[in-house]
Each structure stands twice: as structure tokens, then as C-alpha cells.
Amino acid sequence: MPDVPNLTRLERRDTDMKLTYFDGGEFTVTYDDLRHSCPCAKCAPLRNDDANSKTLRRQVEAFAPEKPQVRPVGKYALGFEWKNGCSSGIYRFERIWALANNQDPDNGKSYVHGAW
């Protein structure tokens, strides 16, 4: 993760989170974007094709607004616990950084289950 600055502050707001990085950079990521990009084995394959991805998006947007519980995963990632919907994905700081910068967190790669 060479060029991702350290995340120093995460403020949960009603519909998005405000992220502050070590170099002072501030970003917002909406919960919809966050949840749509869930890297878990159930959600990620849905983004492989546009139609499913849109369905996932609509599902995510249909949830009643809520603030997630944020749980650090080791020292390299965060997990988000929601009352509704999927809480499985582990978001590496790299993924969160991509979302903050409006980049494709999947890096244009489609998900292959257990690609090894």
C-alpha cells in the first residue's frame, strides 16, 4: 500500500463519512458508495456485470439510512457493521482510499471467487 496516506480520522455522519488523512486531505464517502463496493464473496461477484451491479446499487439505496459500527481489522482494514444488509466485507485502506478519490475500488478487475 505504498501511496495511501494513513487514515487518521473517520467521522460517521448521517448518510456519509468524512475521512481525514495524515497529510490533512479530507474526503467524503457516501454509505451507498461504501456498501455498493462491498468486497465480500457475495456482493463482489454482483459487480461483475452491469445489470447485477445496478440491482445491488438499488438494494443498497433502499436501506433505511443508518450509521454503521466501524471495526478495525488488524492494522490494515476496516469492517462496517450494519443493522440491515451485508456486513461481511473487509475494506482494506486501499479500497477506502480509492472510494475517497472516486476511483474504481475493484481496479477494473472482475471478481473471481478464490482466484488462486
Next chain:
Amino acid sequence: MADSPVSTHNPNPAAPSDDASPQQQKQMESAYANMKRKMSMQEIGRKIKHKVMVLSGKGGVGKSTVATGLALSLAQEGHSVGILDIDITGPNVPKMMGLDRKRLHVEQGRIHPAQGHLGVKVISMAFLLEDEDTPVVWRGPIKLGAINQFIGDVEWGELDYLVIDFPPGTSDEPLTVAQSLPDIDGMVIVTTPQDVALLDSRKSITFSESLKVPVLGVVENMSGYTISGKTSPGNDIEIAGPGGKKHKTTADSDGNFNVTLDIFKQGGGKSTAEEFGVPFLGALPFDPGFVRGGDDGVHRIVSEPEGASAIAFAKVVEAIKSQIGSSKSQGLEII
């Protein structure tokens, strides 16, 4: 029905008089069994304090050696430890734990683990095989069902650590285990310093994101081979290592020297870990004693508890423990 006084001239003998058809009854029974299993998994989750998965992208990099080594190293420190060998096609944990040709011990529908070196409890698919030289070819769903059964029906008792060893090159087993067993602390990814193995470890790190199981870190196995010898005190030594690389050293005042040769290429595990921002847990030396231990059933950590390999394992164990303990991102304020 045979004793029934009622006429047997039933026009539809397949239809039972009960409300549920045999098929429905079967479904109910299997739903009940699943529920029971789920509850027992929850209980297993509670009774076992820490669960650690050992994975690798590539086969033969030393997962089973590392899994058994970690279990023994933890046991050496006085923890109660179990090891679950999920490898169905080539389970070799029992051999490494001195439990060759053990059979499964079942009592009142519960599977009881065998006790290996240092009291480590062992459950392996090998205990199910009639003849270990004939690998069982399990089809997907049966295999995963067997894994669930193995997790749900084993009587581990109270454990500090359960180490889970996986087969190489597949993806369903870790997913099944991660979905069945609650609160897994994380996975240890084993790699060797070769480029192919490293490439595959990168894939497994990515894979972990999808499992809700954190990566505890990367272990580099077969890292370097240390040779030692004796000469006159203060002598300069020059040794040609693999690839013609020269290693120089000077003997100490007693004439002892040792030189670590790169069998493959050291440091790849560390750089892969850095690249992904996951912890590097340490390197384990190339030690032919592991191979012997695998063959004669006495693990290196047991045959040489103070040896270099045992010390290296203890360091990796410390690193894993500190990862398990420190589930907070330093310096991140969450509000």
C-alpha cells in the same frame, strides 16, 4: 405396517397415513440436524478462544509444517491447542503429529480428537481414510458437508487456540469454514520466497477480503539455510552458495562460524506483506529436519525444542499473538 391389522390393499401404498410425506420428513430431519450442528458450532465458537486459519496460494510451500509448528509452539508455551486438518485429498498432519494410522474415535455421536505431541488435539480427514495411500475423491457438496460435520461434531473441549490447516489450490474450503465457524481471528498466509509462490500469496490476500476473515500476516517459509562449522579462531571463510553467490564470514574466538545461504531468495514474503499493508510475521529457515520429522513422525519442534527452527516458530507465534491482541488501527479516531 407389517403388523397392521388393516387391509394391505392400499391403492396407493407409497402414501403414508402421517401428515408429512417421507420426503418432508427427511427434510425436517435434515433441517433439525443442521440446526443442531449450527448450535454446536456456536458453542465450539465460544469454547475455543482463538481460531487461526493457515492458507497458501500455492501447494507444497509448507502450510502443514507451519500449522503443526504453530500448534506445537503454542503448546510449548502452555496453551491448550487443537489442530484441524481440512485437507481431504492429502491430509498429512497426523503423520507430522506422530498419529499415523489413527482411526476416528466416536462416542455418542461426537467425534473425539486424538492427542498428538505435547497434548495437541488433532482432527484430520486422514482418520477417516481406510488406506491413506488412496486419496478419496470427494465431490464438491459432499466435501463441504463433510467439513461442516467435522467442524460441528467434534468435541474439542476448551481450547486456547485452534489451528486450521487447508489444502492448496482451492477456494471452497476456507469459505465454508469461515461461514460456519464464528469469530475466526484471522488467516496466516504461508509463502516461500519464490516468485510464483509470492504471486499466489497476493491472490490469497485479496481473497481474504471477501471472507470476513482478516489476514494476520505472511510467513516466509524455507527462507534461508544456515550451515555452521568449525575452523581455527579468526579464520576468514568464503562459501559459494546457490547461484554461485559468495558468502564471507569470520570464525569467532572459538573457531565457530555459520553462514545463511539463500535457497530461493530471501525477503519476498516481507515485501509482499508490505505491498499489501498486511503484517509480516517472520521467516522460518530451510531445515531438512522438517522433512525427516514429516517422515518419522517427530516434528522438528519436538525433536529439537531449543533449535533454530523452534526459536523461529516462537517468534512467529509472538507476532501472531500481537496481531490477535491488537485489533485496533493505530492512530485512527472513529467518531
